[in-house]
Amino acid sequence: MDPVDPGDVADLVIRDADVVDGTGGPSYRADVAVAGGRIVSIVKEAAAAGCQRPRAWRELDAEGLVLSPGFIDMHAHSDLALLRDPDHSAKLAQGVTLEVIGQDGLSYAPVDDRTLEEVRRAIAGWNGYGDDIDFTWRSVGEYLDRLDHGFDGRGIAVNAAYLIPQGTLRALVMGWEDREPTGEELQRMCRLVAEGMEQGAVGMSSGLTYTPGMYAKDAELTQLCRVVARHGGYYCPHHRSYGAGAIEAYREMVALAREAGCPLHLAHATLNFGPNKGRAPQLLVLLDEALAAGADITLDTYPYTPGCTTLAALLPSWASEGGPERIRRRLTDEATAERIRHDLEVTGSDGCHGVPVEWETIEISGVTEPELAEYVGHTVAASAARRGESPWTVARRLLLGDRLGTTILQHVGHEENVRAIMRHRVHTGGSDGILQGSKPHPRAYGTFPQYLGRYVRELGVLSLEECVAHLTGRPAARLRLPDRGLVREGYRADLVLFDPRTVAPGATFDAPRTLPKGIPHVLIDGRFVIEDGRRTDVLAGRTVRRAAA
Numbered sequence: 001m002d003p004v005d006p007g008d009v010a011d012l013v014i015r016d017a018d019v020v021d022g023t024g025g026p027s028y029r030a031d032v033a034v035a036g037g038r039i040v041s042i043v044k045e046a047a048a049a050g051c052q053r054p055r056a057w058r059e060l061d062a063e064g065l066v067l068s069p070g071f072i073d074m075h076a077h078s079d080l081a082l083l084r085d086p087d088h089s090a091k092l093a094q095g096v097t098l099e100v101i102g103q104d105g106l107s108y109a110p111v112d113d114r115t116l117e118e119v120r121r122a123i124a125g126w127n128g129y130g131d132d133i134d135f136t137w138r139s140v141g142e143y144l145d146r147l148d149h150g151f152d153g154r155g156i157a158v159n160a161a162y163l164i165p166q167g168t169l170r171a172l173v174m175g176w177e178d179r180e181p182t183g184e185e186l187q188r189m190c191r192l193v194a195e196g197m198e199q200g201a202v203g204m205s206s207g208l209t210y211t212p213g214m215y216a217k218d219a220e221l222t223q224l225c226r227v228v229a230r231h232g233g234y235y236c237p238h239h240r241s242y243g244a245g246a247i248e249a250y251r252e253m254v255a256l257a258r259e260a261g262c263p264l265h266l267a268h269a270t271l272n273f274g275p276n277k278g279r280a281p282q283l284l285v286l287l288d289e290a291l292a293a294g295a296d297i298t299l300d301t302y303p304y305t306p307g308c309t310t311l312a313a314l315l316p317s318w319a320s321e322g323g324p325e326r327i328r329r330r331l332t333d334e335a336t337a338e339r340i341r342h343d344l345e346v347t348g349s350d351g352c353h354g355v356p357v358e359w360e361t362i363e364i365s366g367v368t369e370p371e372l373a374e375y376v377g378h379t380v381a382a383s384a385a386r387r388g389e390s391p392w393t394v395a396r397r398l399l400l401g402d403r404l405g406t407t408i409l410q411h412v413g414h415e416e417n418v419r420a421i422m423r424h425r426v427h428t429g430g431s432d433g434i435l436q437g438s439k440p441h442p443r444a445y446g447t448f449p450q451y452l453g454r455y456v457r458e459l460g461v462l463s464l465e466e467c468v469a470h471l472t473g474r475p476a477a478r479l480r481l482p483d484r485g486l487v488r489e490g491y492r493a494d495l496v497l498f499d500p501r502t503v504a505p506g507a508t509f510d511a512p513r514t515l516p517k518g519i520p521h522v523l524i525d526g527r528f529v530i531e532d533g534r535r536t537d538v539l540a541g542r543t544v545r546r547a548a549a
Contacts, residue, residue: 013032080127155540180220207238366406
């Protein structure tokens with residue numbers, strides 16, 4: 001190599017990579033040079049004969065590897081994990097370089113002291129109680145600042161974007177009551193949405209089968225969505241039913257977003273339970289008609305059939321009104337508990353999507369109280385049979401003994417629906433990964449290699465180029481990120497190198513915390529966070545904030 005000015009030398013050049021750039025276009029062989037955290041040059045093989053190859057202080061031979069943008073997890077539950085776990089290999093080892101948190105209408109900002117304690121209890125099954133976290137923030141901006149500080153001022157493991165949680169807003173302004181807001185209360189919620197967007201949130205989420213967000217009627221949600229739209233954000237609802245009323249619930253969200261003039265992103269867009277077997281084409285027709293009429297819609301899915309939530313989420317909404325302490329009181333009262341059982345097992349609780357619960361499909365995946373560990377890995381029905389008790393007796397014991405913190409897997413999905421929805425042109429990837437519990441859903445550790453290994457290489461449901469676009473360029477466009485999601489000169493060097501012949505999840509339902517294989521290198525901001533398959537000590541993650549429109 002001839003002597004050169006050091007200013008002409010990049011920090012890193014990735015040689016002879018098969019670039020899948022996130023646009024959905026054909027792959028190509030290229031050298032990709034990185035400097036100052038950005039991609040500074042891309043020299044394609046066809047042009048290499050007439051150009052000097054980029055030079056760098058370090059070279060990485062990528063022969064046989066695909067180079068793609070870092071994967072964007074459009075539905076993550078790492079709200080506290082990012083603050084407690086500097087390793088965070090659950091996501092980094094998959095190639096995830098950006099997570100969207102604040103999902104399903106419940107998270108930790110904006111809050112006051114009362115609301116914070118209530119939310120911590122309500123979603124302990126998602127994130128733990130957070131006894132190891134110093135909750136120094138109250139506003140959205142303060143929470144994002146806390147994430148940026150991370151561990152000793154060094155940042156966090158991956159980049160993070162935040163959705164304002166509508167259920168938390170409602171709890172802050174109105175408590176956990178099932179009623180319509182007063183005019184003053186609605187105005188305050190709108191102001192809080194505006195403040196959160198101005199402080200950097202990318203949109204607003206709802207959990208419309210979770211209290212208290214589920215108590216909001218469409219008129220209330222429409223007003224909040226109009227504020228989101230004015231600030232350039234999007235609405236991300238976990239809508240009112242994924243079961244008996246699923247198609248109607250999707251239609252409701254599409255109409256609401258169009259009325260508000262707000263972009264819509266449908267969270268974990270699945271069709272589950274017996275009534276929805278084979279109904280994905282109906283959903284896709286609904287979406288195509290709305291898109292043809294000018295609606296701005298995207299969605300995310302995880303590539304598995306079982307779902308994951310908390311046991312308490314199955315309860316009917318009337319039993320959850322007033323918050324966690326009121327739930328506990330109702331469960332301890334025999335007559336009220338019997339009414340809850342009847343709603344769950346006979347009527348079909350709205351918390352269970354209008355479908356009578358089938359206890360043989362409800363597997364306990366995690367508990368917060370160690371003395372209840374014997375239930376983990378077993379269905380409620382199996383535990384009940386083993387103990388000679390009714391399933392409701394077991395479920396009630398868990399709800400009370402575990403302070404509503406029990407997490408579950410729901411084996412209620414349909415493979416044909418999963419495949420049909422992931423093919424759609426507005427589809428993106430989201431893990432919906434709950435990291436709590438001794439036996440979490442394997443999607444928390446395996447979603448992205450599952451797409452690449454099973455649904456690309458093994459089944460051919462998507463081409464490699466299509467799949468990478470679903471996981472990178474398309475979500476970046478939804479987030480309106482001007483310099484992420486593509487392998488392109490000037491863009492952030494958030495990059496993944498994987499072997500398309502071997503990439504696969506390690507996580508299974510029996511061993512859900514096993515890391516994937518075939519992803520040797522991951523970079524955030526041009527720095528190796530996974531190198532030769534091992535986690536480095538680099539904390540390159542920061543918040544990705546939406547500037548006020």
